[in-house]
Amino acid sequence: MRLRFAIPLALFIAVAAGLFAGLWLNPQELPSPLIDKPMPSLHLDPVAGLDNVPGFATDDLGGSVVIVNVFASWCIPCRAEHPELTKLIHDPAYKGRVHLYGINYKDKPEDARDYLTELGNPYERIGADSNGRAGIELGIYGVPETFLIDVKGRIRLRFPAPISDADADKTIRPALNKLLAESGK
Amino acid sequence: MRILLVILLLTLARPVWAIGPDEMLQDRALEARAHAIGLSLRCVVCRSESIEESDADLARDIRILVRERLTAGDTDQQVVAYIVSRYGDFVLLKPPIKPETWALWFGPALLIVIAGTVIFVRSRRKRIVNQPPLTSEEEEALASLIENGERS
Numbered sequence: 001m002r003l004r005f006a007i008p009l010a011l012f013i014a015v016a017a018g019l020f021a022g023l024w025l026n027p028q029e030l031p032s033p034l035i036d037k038p039m040p041s042l043h044l045d046p047v048a049g050l051d052n053v054p055g056f057a058t059d060d061l062g063g064s065v066v067i068v069n070v071f072a073s074w075c076i077p078c079r080a081e082h083p084e085l086t087k088l089i090h091d092p093a094y095k096g097r098v099h100l101y102g103i104n105y106k107d108k109p110e111d112a113r114d115y116l117t118e119l120g121n122p123y124e125r126i127g128a129d130s131n132g133r134a135g136i137e138l139g140i141y142g143v144p145e146t147f148l149i150d151v152k153g154r155i156r157l158r159f160p161a162p163i164s165d166a167d168a169d170k171t172i173r174p175a176l177n178k179l180l181a182e183s184g185k
Numbered sequence: 186m187r188i189l190l191v192i193l194l195l196t197l198a199r200p201v202w203a204i205g206p207d208e209m210l211q212d213r214a215l216e217a218r219a220h221a222i223g224l225s226l227r228c229v230v231c232r233s234e235s236i237e238e239s240d241a242d243l244a245r246d247i248r249i250l251v252r253e254r255l256t257a258g259d260t261d262q263q264v265v266a267y268i269v270s271r272y273g274d275f276v277l278l279k280p281p282i283k284p285e286t287w288a289l290w291f292g293p294a295l296l297i298v299i300a301g302t303v304i305f306v307r308s309r310r311k312r313i314v315n316q317p318p319l320t321s322e323e324e325e326a327l328a329s330l331i332e333n334g335e336r337s
């Protein structure tokens with residue numbers, strides 16, 4: 001008699017537990033199929049008029065841990081995460097070990113220049129992606145998005161949101177530390 | 186009367202494509218292929234629309250990309266494979282049938298079969314249990330059978 005109820009009850013508990021756990025998942029977030037794969041081949045010119053900031057190509061990767069940040073001057077969350085990026089890259093623990101490259105997504109050079117003049121330029125290199133193709137190559141679906149690249153030039157993390165203070169502590173820094181430890185740099 | 190008119194007009198309603206005349210290819214055959222591919226690709230910004238219907242910038246960029254690749258000679262599969270390699274299976278409006286999606290594709294049918302079987306089996310058992318009680322004649326016949334059985 002008891003067994004008849006036990007099986008449907010067990011099934012129900014299993015499904016309920018699964019769905020309950022699902023409450024913590026984010027349905028908006030898309031998993032990137034590029035994780036653990038080499039960075040797609042990109043070759044972007046520097047932003048026009050931005051002296052001393054070279055462009056960005058996939059060949060420039062490899063050898064060190066790199067943060068690739070896709071941003072635009074017209075993107076408000078990018079402005080919000082800018083101080084966080086600056087803080088991250090100027091952290092003494094990362095000096096010389098982590099590089100920050102930017103991809104300027106669908107932006108006008110003069111607007112990008114104004115944005116960087118106003119907020120400061122934390123990027124060592126910036127590639128101009130005026131038609132958005134580099135963004136599509138990376139599978140972005142919004143701006144800003146940040147990718148962490150390991151020393152072998154592989155994408156290890158895709159963060160499809162502006163990086164807040166909490167995000168930096170909970171997600172980005174641990175990931176960076178892990179990549180650095182792996183590489184022994 | 187007006188209601189009938191409204192209903193009539195609604196039946197004539199067509200989906201509105203987001204694609205503009207500047208994007209459409211001159212080659213009709215290629216444009217048809219591009220449109221068909223576009224209808225199968227999800228706009229990752231709007232999520233429940235295809236890129237042909239979505240007004241999002243990214244949808245427009247991908248529509249243009251699809252048309253460029255078709256013009257360059259890619260097959261339909263190559264174009265779709267490229268987009269999937271960048272965005273994952275989620276970009277396909279019709280999920281592919283893979284071990285990861287078996288539960289999605291076969292789950293409902295399987296559940297119906299299981300539920301139907303359980304209901305059927307239980308209803309048969311009930312029929313046996315819910316026999317009407319014996320009539321007095323049947324009880325007498327049963328009693329005599331038992332007596333005869335005990336004697337032999």
